[in-house]
Structure formats: C-alpha cells, structure tokens
Amino acid sequence: xxxxxxxxxxxxxxxxxxxxxxxxxxxxxxxxxxxxxxxxxxxxxxxxxxxxxxxxxxxxxxxxxxxxxxxxxxxxxxxxxxxxxxxxxxxxxxxxxxxxxxxxxxxxxxxxxxxxxxxxxxxxxxxxxxxxxxxxxxxxxxxxxxxxxxxxxxxxxxxxxxxxxxxxxxxxxxxxxxxxxxxxxxxxxxxxxxxxxxxxxxxxxxxxxxxxxxxxxxxxxxxxxxxxxxxxxxxxxxxxxxxxxxxxxxxxxxxxxxxxxxxxxxxxxxxxxxxxxxxxxxxxxxxxxxxxxxxxxxxxxxxxxxxxxxxxxxxxxxxxxxxxxxxxxxxxxxxxxxxxxxxxxxxxxxxxxxxxxxxxxxxxxxxxxxxxxxxxxxxxxxxxxxxxxxxxxxxxxxxxxxxxxxxxxxxxxxxxxxxxxxxxxxxxxxxxxxxxxxxxxxxxxxxxxxxxxxxxxxxxxxxxxxxxxxxxxxxxxxxxxxxxxxxxxxxxxxxxxxxxxxxxxxxxxxxxxxxxxxxxxxxxxxxxxxxxxxxxxxxxxxxxxxxxxxxxxxxxxxxxxxxxxxxxxxxxxxxxxxxxxxxxxxxxxxxxxxxxxxxxxxxxxxxxxxxxxxxxxxxxxxxxxxxxxxxxxxxxxxxxxxxxxxxxxxxxxxxxxxxxxxxxxxxxxxxxxxxxxxxxxxxxxxxxxxxxxxxxxxxxxxxxxxxxxxxxxxxxxxxxxxxxxxxxxxxxxxxxxxxxxxxxxxxxxxxxxxxxxxxxxxxxxxxxxxxxxxxxxxxxxxxxxxxxxxxxxxxxxxxxxxxx
Numbered sequence: 003x004x005x006x007x008x009x010x011x012x013x014x015x016x017x018x019x020x021x022x023x024x025x026x027x028x029x030x031x032x033x034x035x036x037x038x039x040x041x042x043x044x045x046x047x048x049x050x051x052x053x054x055x056x057x058x059x060x061x062x063x064x065x066x067x068x069x070x071x072x073x074x075x076x077x078x079x080x081x082x083x084x085x086x087x088x089x090x091x092x093x094x095x096x097x098x099x100x101x102x103x104x105x106x107x108x109x110x111x112x113x114x115x116x117x118x119x120x121x122x123x124x125x126x127x128x129x130x131x132x133x134x135x136x137x138x139x140x141x142x143x144x145x146x147x148x149x150x151x152x153x154x155x156x157x158x159x160x161x162x163x164x165x166x167x168x169x170x171x172x173x174x175x176x177x178x179x180x181x182x183x184x185x186x187x188x189x190x191x192x193x194x195x196x197x198x199x200x201x202x203x204x205x206x207x208x209x210x211x212x213x214x215x216x217x218x219x220x221x222x223x224x225x226x227x228x229x230x231x232x233x234x235x236x237x238x239x240x241x242x243x244x245x246x247x248x249x250x251x252x253x254x255x256x257x258x259x260x261x262x263x264x265x266x267x268x269x270x271x272x273x274x275x276x277x278x279x280x281x282x283x284x285x286x287x288x289x290x291x292x293x294x295x296x297x298x299x300x301x302x303x304x305x306x307x308x309x310x311x312x313x314x315x316x317x318x319x320x321x322x323x324x325x326x327x328x329x330x331x332x333x334x335x336x337x338x339x340x341x342x343x344x345x346x347x348x349x350x351x352x353x354x355x356x357x358x359x360x361x362x363x364x365x366x367x368x369x370x371x372x373x374x375x376x377x378x379x380x381x382x383x384x385x386x387x388x389x390x391x392x393x394x395x396x397x398x399x400x401x402x403x404x405x406x407x408x409x410x411x412x413x414x415x416x417x418x419x420x421x422x423x424x425x426x427x428x429x430x431x432x433x434x435x436x437x438x439x440x441x442x443x444x445x446x447x448x449x450x451x452x453x454x455x456x457x458x459x460x461x462x463x464x465x466x467x468x469x470x471x472x473x474x475x476x477x478x479x480x481x482x483x484x485x486x487x488x489x490x491x492x493x494x495x496x497x498x499x500x501x502x503x504x505x506x507x508x509x510x511x512x513x514x515x516x517x518x519x520x521x522x523x524x525x526x527x528x529x530x531x532x533x534x535x536x537x538x539x540x541x542x543x544x545x546x547x548x549x550x551x552x553x554x555x556x557x558x559x560x561x562x563x564x565x566x567x568x569x570x571x572x573x574x575x576x577x578x579x580x581x582x583x584x585x586x587x588x589x590x591x592x593x594x595x596x597x598x599x600x601x602x603x604x605x606x607x608x609x610x611x612x613x614x615x616x617x618x619x620x621x622x623x624x625x626x627x628x629x630x631x632x633x634x635x636x637x638x639x640x641x642x643x644x645x646x647x648x649x650x651x652x653x654x655x656x657x658x659x660x661x662x663x664x665x666x667x668x669x670x671x672x673x674x675x676x677x678x679x680x681x682x683x684x685x686x687x688x689x690x691x692x693x694x695x696x697x698x699x700x701x702x703x704x705x706x707x708x709x710x711x712x713x714x715x716x717x718x719x720x721x722x723x724x725x726x727x728x729x730x731x732x733x734x735x736x737x738x739x740x741x742x743x744x745x746x747x748x749x750x751x752x753x754x755x756x757x758x759x760x761x762x763x764x765x766x767x768x769x770x771x772x773x774x775x776x777x778x779x780x781x782x783x784x785x786x787x788x789x790x791x792x793x794x795x796x797x798x799x800x801x802x803x804x805x806x
Contacts, residue, residue, distance in 0.1 A: 006159040006239045007171055009178035010067045012109075013074055014038055015116065015156055016099040018149050022119055022141045025095050030081035037077050041067060042152050057255070057482075058263055061247055065266050068236050071178055097186050100179050101193075104200040106172045116157040119143050120150055173221060174235035234273045241271060245280045252287045254447060256486045257520045259288060279308035286324075293524030295332045302328065319348040319357045323364075330368065331525065333564055335375055339368070355402045359395060363407060366391050366414065371568060373605045389418060405443040412436035413455050420462060423609040423646030429459060449480040450488025457495065462610070464649030466687040470499055486520045494533040503687055504754035506541050510534070532558070532570060539577050543584060544690075544757040551581055572611050579618055584759065588626055595619050613639050613651050620658045629665040636662055650691070653683040657695045660702065669705030676702060693751030693760065696744045700767065703741035707774075710734040738775055745771065762791055 017038060020026055026034050041064065067073040075093055083095040103112050121142045122130065130137055143150035163171065176198050187193050196203040202217055209216060244267060248259055259267070271277060286301035306321035322345035329338035342361055349357040369376035392415050399408035416432035419425065433455055440448050453476045460469040473496040481489045493516060497509040513534050521527045535554055542551040555578055563571045575598055582591040599615045602608075616639040620632030640655035642648075656679045663672040676699040683692050710733050745768050752760040765788040772781035 006237055007156060007163070008068060008235050008237045008240060009071075009171075009175040010041075010235070010240075011156060011237075012103075012112075012175055013067075013071065013096075013100065013178075014041060015112075015153065016096060017074070017078075018143075018153065019115075019119065020092075020095060020099060021149075022143065024141065025084055026092065027081055027084040030078075030092060033077060033081075039148060042148055057251060058260055061244060061251075061263055062266075064240065064244055064247070065263075065270060068240055068270065069234055069266075071181060075182075094189060097182055097189075100182070101186055101190075101197070103175070104198070106169065106201075108200065109168075109172050109175065113157055113160040116153050119153055120145055176221070178235055234270055236270045236273050238274065238276050238278070241274050241276075242278050242280065244270070245278055245284055249280065249284055249287065252284070252291070254485070255520075256291075256523065256526070257517075258291050258522045259284075260519050264288075279305055282308065290328055290331070291523040291525070295328075298328055299325075319345045319352060319354055319361075322348060323357060323361060327364070333562070335368075335372055335564065339375055342368075355398065356404060359398050359402065359404055359407055362391065362395050362398075363410065366395065372564070389415075392418065405439060406445055406448055409436045409439045409445055409448045410451065412439070413451055416455055417458070420458060421608045421610075422606075423642065423648070426459070426463070426647050433459065446480070446483040447485055450476065450484035450492065453480070454488065454492060454495075457492075461650070462646075462648050464653075464682065464686045466499065466650075466685065470496070470687070473499070486517075486523070486526060490516065490520075490526055490529060494529070497533070497537060499687070501537050501540060502689060502755070504689055504756060506537070506756070509537055513537070528565075529570075532561070532566070536570075536573055536577065541756070543577065543580055544755055546584070546758045548581065548584060555581055568607070572614075576614070576618070583622065583625055588622060591622055592619075595622065609642060609646050610648050610651060613642050613646075613648060613655070616642075617651070617654050617658055620662075624658075624661055629662050632658060633662045649682070650686045650688060653679045653686070653695065654691055657691070657698055660695075660698050664698065664701050664705055667705065667709075669702045669709060673699060673702040673706065689751045689754040690757065693748045693755070693757075696748035696751065697760070697764065697767075700741045700744035700748060703737045703744060704771070707734045707737035707741065710737065735775075738771065742768070742771055742775075758791065762788055765791065 017034065021031075021034060021038075040060065063073060074096060078093040078096050079091055081092040083090045083092045103109050118138065119142065121144055122138060123145075127137055143153060145151075145154065160168075180198065183198070187197075196217070199217075248267070251257065252259070271281060282301050282305035286298050286305055289297040289301055302321070302324060306317070306324075322341055326338045326342035326345060329335075329341060342364060346358060346361045349355075349361060365376065392411055396408060396411040396415070399405075399411055412432045413436050416429040416436070419429035419432065433452070436448075436455075437452055439445065440452055453472050457469045457472050460466070460472065473492055476484075476492050477489070477496070481492075493512055497512045500506075500509040500512065513530065516530065521530055535558060539551055539554045539558070542548075542554065555574075558574050559578065566574075575594065579591050579594055582588070582594070595615055595618050599612065599619070602612050602615065616635050620629075620635045620639070623629055623632035623635075636655055636658040640652060640659055643652035643655050656675055660672040660675045663669075663675070676695055680692070680695055680699070683695055686692075710730050745764050749761060749764040749768070752764060765784050769781045769784035769788065772778070772784060
C-alpha cells in the first residue's frame with residue numbers, strides 16, 4: 003500500500019467533490035464538513051464526549067473508515083441529495099461518484115480532475131486569458147484551506163506513485179467499494195456482474211468465456227466467492243495518525259488504550275509495510291501503565307534507539323527523563339535520582355530549557371515524597387530549599403513560555419504555604435494567579451490540579467460545603483478534559499467527604515462509577531483499591547467490626563510506604579492507631595504516635611499532620627484516664643492550628659482542651675469553649691467530631707449540675723427556708739436538661755457515622771442521667787437499648803469476622 007493514498011481517502015475526495023458541486027443539503031453541511039475534517043486533522047466540531055470511553059471513538063472511526071465503507075453510509079444515509087430527484091439520498095449520490103470510477107483509467111481521470119477543484123493562481127488565470135478561455139466559476143477551494151491542502155497533497159502523491167503501486171491502489175479500491183454493489187445494482191439494474199471494471203464489461207462480448215480468466219489474471223481471485231483475504235488497505239499516514247492520537251490520549255489523560263481498540267490497531271499495524279518507531283513508545287507507555295516493568299524498559303530502549311539513529315543526541319535527555327520517571331514509579335528511587343541528574347546534565351549541555359525545567363520540577367515533587375533521598379542534593383545545590391527552587395522554576399517557566407509548568411509551580415507554592423502554616427492570603431494569591439493563567443491560556447488539563455488545591459484551601463478553612471461544591475463542579479464540568487489521575491483523586495476525596503457524613507453507600511457507589519478501562523492503569527488501580535480499602539476500614543472500625551478491620555489493616559500495612567503518597571500513608575497510620583485504641587492496646591498506640599511525631603518533625607512535613615498526631619496523643623491520655631496530662635499538648639495543638647488557620651483541627655483541639663478542663667473541674671470554662679466552637683464545627687460537616695464535642699458538652703453540663711448540687715448541700719438550713727434551695731434545684735435541673743439535649747445531639751451524629759461504640763456510650767450516659775433525674779422508667783428503656791445495641795454489635799462483628 004502507498005505511503006498516503008488509500009481507498010478511504012478516495013472516498014473523502016469524492017465527498018469533497020460533492021460538497022463543491024453543492025450536492026450536500028444545508029442540513030447536512032455541518033455533519034459532512036465535520037466528518038471530513040475529523041479524518042484530515044486533529045480537530046472536531048462536535049461537543050466534548052460525555053464519557054471517557056467516548057474519547058476513543060475517534061480512533062475507532064478512523065479504523066472503521068480504513069477497513070470498511072460503512073462509515074460513509076452511516077453519515078450520508080440520513081440526508082437527501084440537494085441536486086437530484088426526490089427520494090435520492092446523499093448516500094446514493096456518493097455511490098454514483100464512486101462507481102463512475104470504473105477502471106484504472108477512470109481512477110487516473112478522477113485524480114486529474116482534482117486540480118480543477120482549486121482556485122486558480124494569478125499565473126494560471128493569465129494563461130487562461132491568453133488562450134481566450136473562460137475562467138472557472140462556482141465554488142472552489144483555496145490552496146491553503148484544509149480541504150485544499152488535502153486535495154493538493156492527494157494529487158501530488160498520486161502523481162508520484164509507480165505503476166504497480168497505482169494498480170495496487172485500484173485493486174484495493176475495488177475491494178473497498180464492492181460491499182455496495184448490491185445496493186448500486188438495485189438502483190441501477192443495467193449494471194451487471196463485471197460493472198466494477200468497464201474494460202472487462204466492454205470486452206466481455208469479444209473475449210467471451212475467457213473474460214473470467216482475464217479477471218483472475220488482473221485481480222488475482224480477489225473478487226471470487228469464498229475469498230478471505232484479510233489484508234487491510236492501510237497507509238503509513240493512517241498508522242502514524244492513529245499512533246499520534248493514542249499517544250496523545252495516553253499522555254494527556256493518563257489512560258491505556260482499550261483492549262478492543264488495541265486489537266484492531268495491531269491488525270492494521272500487521273498489514274502495514276512500515277512500522278513507525280512511535281509504536282514502540284506507545285507499547286512502552288502501555289506496558290508502563292499496566293505495571294509491566296521489564297517490558298516497559300525494553301520498549302523504552304527500543305524507541306530511543308531508533309530516535310538516536312535518526313536525530314543523534316538531540317533527544318537523549320528525554321530518554322533519560324522517561325527512564326527516571328519509570329524507575330521512580332517502580333520503586334527504584336536511588337536509580338531514578340541518578341538518571342534524572344544525568345538528564346539535567348545532558349539538558350544543560352544541549353541548552354534544552356524545556357527538559358531542564360521539567361526535570362527540576364520533578365526533583366521538587368520527588369523531594370516532597372522522599373526527602374531523605376534529596377536532602378544531600380539540596381544541601382549542595384545553589385538553589386537552596388524547596389521555596390527557592392519553586393521561585394526559580396516559576397521564573398524560568400515564565401521566560402520560556404511553559405504555561406503548564408508555570409501554573410504548576412504557582413500551585414506548588416500555594417501548597418507549600420498551606421503545608422508550612424504560612425499566610426492563607428499568600429496561598430490564595432498564588433492560586434488566583436494560577437487560575438488566571440489557566441483561563442487565559444485555556445489549560446484544560448490543569449483545571450484538576452487547580453480545583454484540588456482550592457478544595458484543600460476550603461477544607462483547611464473549615465468551609466466544607468464549598469469544598470463539596472468544588473468537587474461537584476469539577477466532576478460535572480471539567481472531568482472529561484482533565485487527566486484521569488485528577489478525576490480519580492477528586493472522586494476519592496468526594497467519597498471521603500460522603501463517608502464523613504455517614505453516607506457510606508453513596509461513597510462506594512461513587513468509587514464504583516469510575517471508568518473501568520481507566521482503572522486498567524496499575525498505579526490508578528492501586529490507588530483506587532487502597533482508598534476503597536480505607537473507606538471499608540473506617541466503616542468497620544465505626545461498626546466495631548474489629549476482626550474484619552484487622553484483616554484489612556494487615557493487608558494495608560504490608561504495602562511499602564515508598565510506593566504510596568504521604569497523605570495515604572498517614573491515613574493508614576491514623577486508622578491503625580484508632581484500631582489499637584479500640585482494641586485497648588494503648589502502649590502500642592503510644593509507641594506508634596511518638597514515632598510518627600518524631601518522623602514528621604525531622605522531615606518538616608505538613609503541619610496539619612503534626613497537629614493531628616498531637617491530638618491523637620492527647621486522646622490516648624484521655625483513654626487511660628489521665629486527660630490532664632494532655633493539657634500542654636492540647637494547648638500547643640490549638641495554638642498551632644490557630645496560627646496556621648487549620649479550622650477543623652482547631653475545633654478538635656478546643657474539644658481536647660475542654661475535656662482537660664472538665665477533668666480539672668473547670669466545667670463552666672469547658673462549656674463556654676464548646677458552645678463557642680460548636681456552631682462553626684457544624685459547618686465542617688464532620689459528623690464524628692461534632693458528636694464528640696456534644697458529648698464533651700454533656701459532660702461539662704453534668705459537671706455544672708454536680709457543682710450546683712454540692713453548693714446546695716453546703717448551704718445552711720436557713721438558706722433553704724428562704725427559698726435558696728429551690729432556686730438551686732431549678733438551676734440543677736436546667737443543667738441536667740441541657741446535658742440531656744447535648745447527649746441527644748451526640749447520639750444523633752454518632753448514629754450518622756454508625757459508630758456503635760460511641761452510640762453505646764451515649765445510651766449509657768442517658769440511662770445514668772435519667773436515674774439522676776429520677777425517671778427510672780426511661781433509665782430502664784435506655785439500658786435496654788444499650789444491651790440490644792451491644793448484642794447486635796457482637797453478632798455483627800462475629801458474622802463480619804467469619805465473612806472476611
């Protein structure tokens with residue numbers, strides 16, 4: 003097959019000729035132009051695909067057009083022809099164009115007409131005037147228009163074909179057109195069995211029975227019944243176009259090629275005479291994302307070996323950069339650092355600022371995940387710490403016009419500000435500057451990172467409804483044009499928010515709705531399974547299904563921390579500490595918390611994680627009956643959270659501080675603190691934290707009621723006679739009533755997240771409170787509910803343990 007021309011391209015030329023002849027009706031013009039343009043250039047006039055799987059329909063359409071003429075029929079059949087009798091479809095008009103090419107000579111005449119479709123140049127018009135001819139009129143194509151360029155190139159490629167390549171093209175065209183023979187003969191009964199070739203049909207009267215033998219000589223049994231020649235009429239241009247499209251989809255969205263499409267493409271590639279080197283890069287990318295380490299290395303070396311032969315060492319640094327990224331993804335971190343350093347050196351030698359900036363950006367993010375591996379590099383580097391590196395990277399990206407890298411650097415600076423607890427206004431300034439760049443330069447692939455940073459900011463400020471709204475906006479409006487990793491992380495984040503509100507079923511449904519083909523990528527699949535496991539673990543812990551929780555934990559803890567993101571590692575450690583506390587193994591929990599605090603302090607990690615560990619330590623002191631030992635820790639956590647404007651963590655720290663005050667009999671102060679923070683805590687949609695604060699408020703109110711009782715008992719007898727005791731009794735009942743209301747709210751929020759242990763605790767407190775208030779019937783009812791809930795919890799945990 004030729005390098006460019008195929009039967010499908012002849013069909014596109016015939017369709018362009020119909021368009022110029024104004025045979026296309028007005029209601030079909032947009033459809034026809036979009037169909038032709040989508041197969042000539044990387045553009046499409048249709049709206050964005052509604053789902054990720056629809057993105058691959060363009061490649062399926064290209065393959066379908068190359069393989070069969072059915073694609074033309076699907077597009078043209080619904081419309082009538084504008085220049086024929088009623089009842090004639092545009093499809094019939096198209097077939098008329100194709101069947102007029104009835105011989106090799108007819109194919110030559112078809113291509114000879116192509117230059118007449120173009121606007122004449124000034125020189126050609128002058129020559130026509132000198133000959134006394136009329137200049138051409140009607141609709142003509144500009145030489146530089148998309149259709150004009152295609153027509154010119156097709157004519158030029160045909161003139162360059164040698165005779166045997168021309169005959170091959172003619173045979174392929176006859177075979178490509180043959181499925182429409184039945185429909186064409188139904189419309190034109192005069193056409194017979196040999197109408198596909200006018201030479202055979204004309205010479206049949208002279209040659210008689212020898213016509214069949216001549217047809218066999220000319221076409222080689224191609225048209226005989228039972229022939230199963232599977233060779234496809236594909237050109238090198240089609241293969242390269244498909245390769246570029248697949249690589250673009252792979253790099254732009256981070257997804258693998260669907261299996262059915264890959265099978266079709268491999269069949270096309272098998273029938274191609276030349277296999278482009280880009281196919282090795284596609285195989286490398288597919289193997290890399292599937293988690294096949296040896297195969298990805300093999301294809302990466304194979305691709306860049308071909309590249310080195312053709313372009314010397316101009317692209318050597320990109321080979322090294324790809325190699326370092328692959329090594330990092332497969333856990334070879336030291337080798338990745340060494341390879342990327344070599345890429346930096348080579349990029350500096352070749353003065354390739356694009357590669358150099360990307361390598362520096364990779365070093366920054368790699369250092370965030372693995373600070374111990376790049377600590378020595380930072381100490382010896384003239385760039386200094388991460389902040390200086392980001393500032394340098396931002397300036398260089400701006401100078402070289404690398405808009406995506408510039409936006410990424412601004413977002414990284416915003417994340418660094420939030421991580422270190424610096425000014426929120428500074429972080430917001432970086433986010434706004436990045437947003438302006440995304441909008442001005444139409445950086446659709448950066449919208450996911452942009453909105454993820456905005457979500458983090460809203461979460462830290464305690465405005466969870468804004469974070470939820472941003473998640474929904476991204477998933478509804480921007481997910482289809484963003485990288486799949488961004489969509490996956492936003493969906494997992496949204497599922498975590500739903501789980502925090504107790505909507506576990508909706509959270510799991512959201513995770514299950516993710517495109518299955520996109521999850522064929524090994525890294526994304528691992529992240530999805532891990533997050534799903536974490537949600538299941540949190541659900542089991544709340545339901546006190548400790549056996550199933552420990553089974554999940556044993557699997558999660560076996561995964562190396564080097565292969566996970568820092569946030570994911572901290573979530574696993576936090577749930578492990580919670581499981582140890584629920585099991586009553588406080589010594590192991592203390593050991594783990596102290597170790598994690600030391601590690602985070604040494605690596606200067608996110609201040610939010612350090613505050614959460616301080617609160618976990620204060621909670622451990624409360625669990626062992628020594629809450630006053632956590633006073634200093636709670637004060638420090640509250641101070642850090644207020645300084646960093648970490649509002650949700652601040653309310654937890656205030657709750658821990660109120661618990662210490664309650665243990666020190668400072669009930670009024672504890673109640674004032676809790677009443678001040680509870681309205682703001684309700685805005686965070688953190689049901690468990692809200693329930694814990696209401697429980698602490700109930701304890702403080704009970705303490706205040708106890709103080710009133712003690713004061714009443716210490717009063718002299720004369721005071722009771724003057725009515726003082728009655729006033730104290732009303733105050734006591736008021737505090738008990740407020741404690742009862744607080745317990746009701748606490749039970750409600752613990753029920754939302756299905757925390758059985760806390761529900762039992764609230765019922766026990768309610769029963770005690772009712773006995774204190776003298777209502778023994780209600781006290782008995784609450785005690786019975788407690789026993790029923792505890793019994794149901796035991797049976798569920800046993801069944802869950804057997805199921806796991």
